[in-house]
Each structure stands twice: as structure tokens, then as C-alpha cells.
Amino acid sequence: MSDIHCPVTVDGQDVVTMAHGGGGRATARLLDSLFRPAFDNPWLERQHDGAVLDMAGAMAFTTDSYVVRPLFFPGSDIGAMAVHGTVNDLAMCGAEPQYLSAGFILEEGLPLTTLRQVIDSMASAARKAGVRIVTGDLKVVERGKADGLYINTAGVGRIVAADPVEPGQVRSGDRVLLSGDIGRHGIAVMAAREKLDLESAIESDCASIASPVLALLHEGIAVRCLRDLTRGGLASGLVEVAETAGLAARIQEADIPVREDVSAVCELLGLDPLHVANEGRFMAVVAPEDVDRALAILRCHRVSKAAVEIGRFQEGRAGQVTAESLIGGTRIVDRLSGEQLPRIC
Amino acid sequence: MSDIHCPVTVDGQDVVTMAHGGGGRATARLLDSLFRPAFDNPWLERQHDGAVLDMAGAMAFTTDSYVVRPLFFPGSDIGAMAVHGTVNDLAMCGAEPQYLSAGFILEEGLPLTTLRQVIDSMASAARKAGVRIVTGDLKVVERGKADGLYINTAGVGRIVAADPVEPGQVRSGDRVLLSGDIGRHGIAVMAAREKLDLESAIESDCASIASPVLALLHEGIAVRCLRDLTRGGLASGLVEVAETAGLAARIQEADIPVREDVSAVCELLGLDPLHVANEGRFMAVVAPEDVDRALAILRCHRVSKAAVEIGRFQEGRAGQVTAESLIGGTRIVDRLSGEQLPRIC
Known part of the structure; x- marks a missing residue:
């Protein structure tokens, strides 16, 4: 019921604790120190439950969860995949990818340096693809109830194809x-x-x-x-x-x-x-x-x-x-x- | 590398296998038999990577992952929560909730009857809230790498508030x-x-x-x-x-x-x-x-x-x-x- 039963360092490394998922002070601290600076944009700054976007006409909407193991591998990692995969699904609808959401399920004990690497990779992939991560969510599950971390992204984009692409x-x-x-x-x-x-x-x-x-x-x-x-x-x-x-x-x-x-x-x-x-x-x-x-x-x-x-x-x-x-x-x-x-x- | 290493029944119950997450025939069968009939709508019928929606003007966009334990509890369950939670986040932006995505992370061995109960509950919650689940994704992780199932929903809705609500x-x-x-x-x-x-x-x-x-x-x-x-x-x-x-x-x-x-x-x-x-x-x-x-x-x-x-x-x-x-x-x-x-x- 407090930080005490959640070790915050393991082998000298800062790690994710159950408190990070509690929606209280630890959650706020993690969002402010790690997520908002990396995904820096006016929508996240508003600190609301969702993002308000301007769309006109037809739009594409898609989602994917990413559970790849290992988290890092030659040429890419789960963070870049979570951006590119959803960006690509939007493109496959004939749409210009514009905005992403990101939902994280973190395993208790995940080193914060690992989390930071993944988030930096997502931020960099989003910059390259010209999309903004405008809303998100963070959950923590107990040790042994996930595999480091899982990421879900959903995306919306403006349809540019004149005819249906399907x-x-x-x-x-x-x-x-x-x-x-x-x-x-x-x-x-x-x-x-x-x-x-x-x-x-x-x-x-x-x-x-x-x-x-x-x-x-x-x-x-x-x-x-x-x-x-x-x-x-x-x-x-x-x-x-x-x-x-x-x-x-x-x-x-x-x-x-x-x-x-x-x-x-x-x-x-x-x-x-x-x-x-x-x-x-x-x-x-x-x-x-x-x-x-x-x-x-x-x-x-x-x-x-x-x-x-x-x-x-x-x-x-x-x-x-x-x-x-x-x-x-x-x-x-x-x-x-x-x-x-x-x-x- | 085949169905063989994945038991399809445990104690006489049909269960989720790794093959259900492989993107091949087993995945198609599960989507066709369970998900599409429950969430029945023209967007899912198109069997594309994403949904194409008509939006005009400002819209809200939000996401949440659901990891509640136990999956069923007095008054509700993870499926109804995954719909209502995201519907409510859209409403909190001053928007009329319209469309949801649903991303599932299933643990190998989850009884299919449990999955069906959760999906039926989502479908019923979506009908009550007047929203459509128009796109989705399904992943399976090995036994011990999740806790039954996790659900992510993202949602979009039309802003009806004349002034910003934040x-x-x-x-x-x-x-x-x-x-x-x-x-x-x-x-x-x-x-x-x-x-x-x-x-x-x-x-x-x-x-x-x-x-x-x-x-x-x-x-x-x-x-x-x-x-x-x-x-x-x-x-x-x-x-x-x-x-x-x-x-x-x-x-x-x-x-x-x-x-x-x-x-x-x-x-x-x-x-x-x-x-x-x-x-x-x-x-x-x-x-x-x-x-x-x-x-x-x-x-x-x-x-x-x-x-x-x-x-x-x-x-x-x-x-x-x-x-x-x-x-x-x-x-x-x-x-x-x-x-x-x-x-x-």
C-alpha cells in the first residue's frame, strides 16, 4: 500500500514499481520525467484524458499491440515497431498517418533505462514518420505477468486516396x-x-x-x-x-x-x-x-x-x-x- | 512450428494457443468465429488493416489498457470496462463517443469460453453506449507472460462542446x-x-x-x-x-x-x-x-x-x-x- 513493498532499485538499477501504475504521485512523476519530454507536443501538455484533433472528411483508424521478444534486435526494437507498424497500417488504408495513441503495459521490475530506450526509440520513429503521439496510458502488472513491456498503439490519419483502397x-x-x-x-x-x-x-x-x-x-x-x-x-x-x-x-x-x-x-x-x-x-x-x-x-x-x-x-x-x-x-x-x-x- | 506443440484443449476445454496469434489460418478462424460476429459491423466486414470513418471538424482521441484482476467481479468485467472506460474518456473531452479499436493480448491456455464471455460483454457494452468497435488486433503470448488477457481500447468521437473542456x-x-x-x-x-x-x-x-x-x-x-x-x-x-x-x-x-x-x-x-x-x-x-x-x-x-x-x-x-x-x-x-x-x- 506504499512504495515500501516495491523495491525501486534492483542490482543498483532503477526499475518500474507497482506504484508507477497507481495513478498517483509516482505515475505523475514517471509521465513528467520520461514520457512527456520524449513525445513533447501541445496535446500531451494539456494533461487531459484524451487529445482533441482537427480532422476533415474521411479518416482511417487502426490499432496494433506489440509483444515482440526480445525487446531489442538488429535493426529495430519494440518501440520503433510500435510506431512504424501502426503508421504503416494507416498508409495501407490510403491515409496520411497523423496522430498516434500509445498504451503501455509494464512489468514490475523493468529497468527504467530499458523503458527510456524504448520511449526514445518511439519518439525518434514518430519524428521520422511525421506523426505525433498525442495521448497515452500506462499500466503496471506484477512481476511474471508480462514480459518486460507490451505496447499498444492506435492511429488516425486523413484519407488521401480518391477511391477506396481495399x-x-x-x-x-x-x-x-x-x-x-x-x-x-x-x-x-x-x-x-x-x-x-x-x-x-x-x-x-x-x-x-x-x-x-x-x-x-x-x-x-x-x-x-x-x-x-x-x-x-x-x-x-x-x-x-x-x-x-x-x-x-x-x-x-x-x-x-x-x-x-x-x-x-x-x-x-x-x-x-x-x-x-x-x-x-x-x-x-x-x-x-x-x-x-x-x-x-x-x-x-x-x-x-x-x-x-x-x-x-x-x-x-x-x-x-x-x-x-x-x-x-x-x-x-x-x-x-x-x-x-x-x-x- | 505447428499446432502440435500447442494443446488446443486443457481439461476438456478449448483454449487459446500460440497458433491463434500467428496471423495464419488459426487466427482467421478465431476472428471469424468469435470476434466479427460479436462486434458485427460493416467496418470489420471489410477485413482491412484499419477502418475508414467519416469525421467532420474537431474530434477527441484517447486510449486505455485494461489489466484488471480478476477478469470478472460483481457488477462488471474487463470487457465492459474496456468499452466504458474509453467511452468515458471521450465524454470527458466533451465528445460524443463514436468508434473504438480493440487490441487483445491473450495468454496461451486461456479458455475460449472465457474469451467469448469477455467479447460478448464488450459487444453488449458497445451497443448500450452507442459505439462501434471498428478495428482490432489480436496477439497471443506464452503461458505465464500475461494474466489471462489484457485489452487495449482506443476511441474517437466528435467534439460537441462549443468551448474547450479541459x-x-x-x-x-x-x-x-x-x-x-x-x-x-x-x-x-x-x-x-x-x-x-x-x-x-x-x-x-x-x-x-x-x-x-x-x-x-x-x-x-x-x-x-x-x-x-x-x-x-x-x-x-x-x-x-x-x-x-x-x-x-x-x-x-x-x-x-x-x-x-x-x-x-x-x-x-x-x-x-x-x-x-x-x-x-x-x-x-x-x-x-x-x-x-x-x-x-x-x-x-x-x-x-x-x-x-x-x-x-x-x-x-x-x-x-x-x-x-x-x-x-x-x-x-x-x-x-x-x-x-x-x-x-
Whole structure:
């Protein structure tokens, strides 16, 4: 019932205590010292239960929780992911990402230096992506009731697409563009978790993909549907869009970029790179006549500079995705039936 | 790497498995069988990464995570709380609650019947509060890495207040109205957790408070600030508003309704009812000339039928809250310094 039963330092480190979640003085101190300075903006300064924003017309609204383990891994961390993941979901709706909320569930005993690193990483990712974290929440659960910390972000953004951007818009003959090589995020997280001794470090591709998406929309490309290739990878993205669109899809495996080191680890572990999670990759389904212009636009942006066309949607059994292999054979691509890599995002 | 290492039934009960969080077939099956039917609406039917909404002008945006333990307690449960809590935060911004997101973190092994009960309770609370759950996310963590389930909701709503409703608007002389008796939620949760054998069951006050708040705004009451009295209770609400407003506050303890049974448990446990969490109570700070009309409006609504005036803001040390006792003495009311009742919300 006081600070006393909650050790505030463990092995000389300041840690999160149950009191930090109590809504009293310790909570206020943590918010004032750590969160508000990092996410510095006028909405948080008002110290209210929510943020008041000016929106006009159609907006996108999305949410994701982040439970990735470990918290830090080559190329990224849970904080940057929690920003980029939700920013990317907004972009996938054809929206300009604008405002995020952030809800933290902290485990008692989490070192405050770890929390600070995560928050600084979120703040930096938000600056890079041009979004503001305008409202938030903090809860603390007892030791053993979380895994360091979990983060939920929700986001809102202004729709900039003139036409709806969603699976239902995809038509037979539309082409599938892929923004770059796949599989790096999943393998980076798994290698960090399992302490795999890789020759070269494989870094997560975690990044905001809003900028090339907004460019496609601003340039009037007929974008039917956008899908980021997170949990379930490219395979799940293709199958889900095909199912909702009531179409089949056909892709050329040789056209799908997979880095050699990623491919080697996948082979070693019996993983299909099409199922591995990404955090900075997306597919854009566009009208056939816009393919060249769309690829040119994508290739102007760092995060999609290696964009390629990989296939098309066509009449056929709804949700059936066929991959043509290098040597001319074909195989059916399905979504994962179970869990490939748990807690990848 | 498959369903095999995840038992799908424990003691004959279907349970949550890691595969449910994999983004593949098991995830799709759970969403289709449980979540989409319960939250049934056109946004979720589109099966996209986010929802596209029509908003005009100013909107409120807020979030909260819910980690209450136990999941079910007299009068409410984590699902209803996750809806009402965020609905209430929107109302506290002077907004009409409209759309919610829902992010679930499930512990492997959670019985699916428990999950279904929570989801049905959320769906029912959303219907009652007139909001739609339009987008969501589902993660599964290993056994021992959560406590059954955690829920995050974020919400957006249309601002209906003509003037800003926030602590900075409070002026000297403004009056504090309280919407009803305090302390029931905190005591109900604690009694359930500690299996206290109370003579009468004390039920949580968990409820949506949007309806009386919207009525105050629609009727043109000069509402300066609204605050729901959750973590930290009435004391934290008063101190925080006073601090931000740069004013002192003075309240009459005799005017604050506390049920006799709640008061008895508080006394037994050495708790101050002013610090105990509520989930269906708020304070409204209004201009002095509007007090009578505001009370009449509040008393027309079931959830605030016992509304009373309890004090005022005035010049003085910023953040200093003084309570006058029944016998004429005074005491300083401060926010909690530590943790009174962990995981109350």
C-alpha cells in the first residue's frame, strides 16, 4: 500500500514499481520525467484524458499491440515497431498517418533505462514518420505477468486516396507490386531470440512505408489495395486479398527478392520466406496500365527502391494463390496453418 | 512450428494457443468465429488493416489498457470496462463517443469460453453506449507472460462542446459537481480478488457516463472541465485539475456520497474513499450560475441521478485541495503517493 513493498532499485538499477501504475504521485512523476519530454507536443501538455484533433472528411483508424521478444534486435526494437507498424497500417488504408495513441503495459521490475530506450526509440520513429503521439496510458502488472513491456498503439490519419483502397477493389488483371526483399524482420528477431551465430547480421527491415504510398496516391496511380506483409508474410497477404476480392492470384517466385543470407537461414530452418514476417515491406495492387509509372515512383523512395512486379490477380478459385517456380513448375501458396515464429511483432 | 506443440484443449476445454496469434489460418478462424460476429459491423466486414470513418471538424482521441484482476467481479468485467472506460474518456473531452479499436493480448491456455464471455460483454457494452468497435488486433503470448488477457481500447468521437473542456479552462469560483457515490468499483474488485466475505455484495459502478455529459453540453451548461474518477479516485482528479488550472480547491466531505458498506470496508482496510477507483463516476466543473440547472440535468440520468455539489475552485496554492470535515476541521487532500489497489482497471 506504499512504495515500501516495491523495491525501486534492483542490482543498483532503477526499475518500474507497482506504484508507477497507481495513478498517483509516482505515475505523475514517471509521465513528467520520461514520457512527456520524449513525445513533447501541445496535446500531451494539456494533461487531459484524451487529445482533441482537427480532422476533415474521411479518416482511417487502426490499432496494433506489440509483444515482440526480445525487446531489442538488429535493426529495430519494440518501440520503433510500435510506431512504424501502426503508421504503416494507416498508409495501407490510403491515409496520411497523423496522430498516434500509445498504451503501455509494464512489468514490475523493468529497468527504467530499458523503458527510456524504448520511449526514445518511439519518439525518434514518430519524428521520422511525421506523426505525433498525442495521448497515452500506462499500466503496471506484477512481476511474471508480462514480459518486460507490451505496447499498444492506435492511429488516425486523413484519407488521401480518391477511391477506396481495399481488397474488395481488386479486379482481374490487376498487378501485384512488391516494395523490396522479404523475410528480414522475422529472421532478425528469431536470430536475436535464439542467439543464432550468423556470419553477417541480418537486420530487420522495420521502417515507415507511408512516404512511397502517399506518392503513389498523390501521383494518381490507380491503387486498388495495399497490404503490409507483417505476420503471415507475403503468403497471407496474397491469400487474404484474393479471398476477399473473390479472385485467384499467380506470382513468379523468381521475381521475389530474398537476400541470400535470409534465404540460407530459411532453408536451414525449413521456413518458407513467403511466410516470414516483414515490418517495412508492402504489396501494392495496381491497374495494369499503371505498373511502370508506379514502379518508377516506388523506386524513388529509399524504403521501396528495390520494388518489383511479382504477379497478378485473375479469375479463378477465390483465394487460390499459385507460385510459378524458377524451373517452370507451380505450387499452391497457402497461409500458415499454425504458428511459425511466435511473438514476432 | 505447428499446432502440435500447442494443446488446443486443457481439461476438456478449448483454449487459446500460440497458433491463434500467428496471423495464419488459426487466427482467421478465431476472428471469424468469435470476434466479427460479436462486434458485427460493416467496418470489420471489410477485413482491412484499419477502418475508414467519416469525421467532420474537431474530434477527441484517447486510449486505455485494461489489466484488471480478476477478469470478472460483481457488477462488471474487463470487457465492459474496456468499452466504458474509453467511452468515458471521450465524454470527458466533451465528445460524443463514436468508434473504438480493440487490441487483445491473450495468454496461451486461456479458455475460449472465457474469451467469448469477455467479447460478448464488450459487444453488449458497445451497443448500450452507442459505439462501434471498428478495428482490432489480436496477439497471443506464452503461458505465464500475461494474466489471462489484457485489452487495449482506443476511441474517437466528435467534439460537441462549443468551448474547450479541459483543466486549463477552470476559473476561480467554479463549482465541483460529483455524479454520485464513490468507491464502489475499487472495493468490488478488491473484495472479489481477496475473496472478502462481505454481508452485502458491493457491485462496481462501471457504466457509460456519456449520456448525462452530452446532455450538459447540449443544454449549453458552461462546463469548464470533466474528469472521470478512475485510478487515484476523486482525490487525484481534484489535485490534477487544480494543479493544471493553477488554483486551489475546497470540498465539503459531508457532501460526498459514500455507501455505508463501502465506507465500512474502507475503514476496516485503512483506505480513504477519496482515493478509491470508480468506473462510472465523474466530476463536472461548471460556472457557479449554472449549478442548479446542471444538477437538474444530471439527476435526469440514471447513472448520475444522485449528483451533488461538493465544492469549488478558488485562488490559492496551485493544486492544494482542502476538505472540510463534518465537525468543521479541515485536512489537505493529496493524491496517492504509492499504489493503493494494483490492477484495479
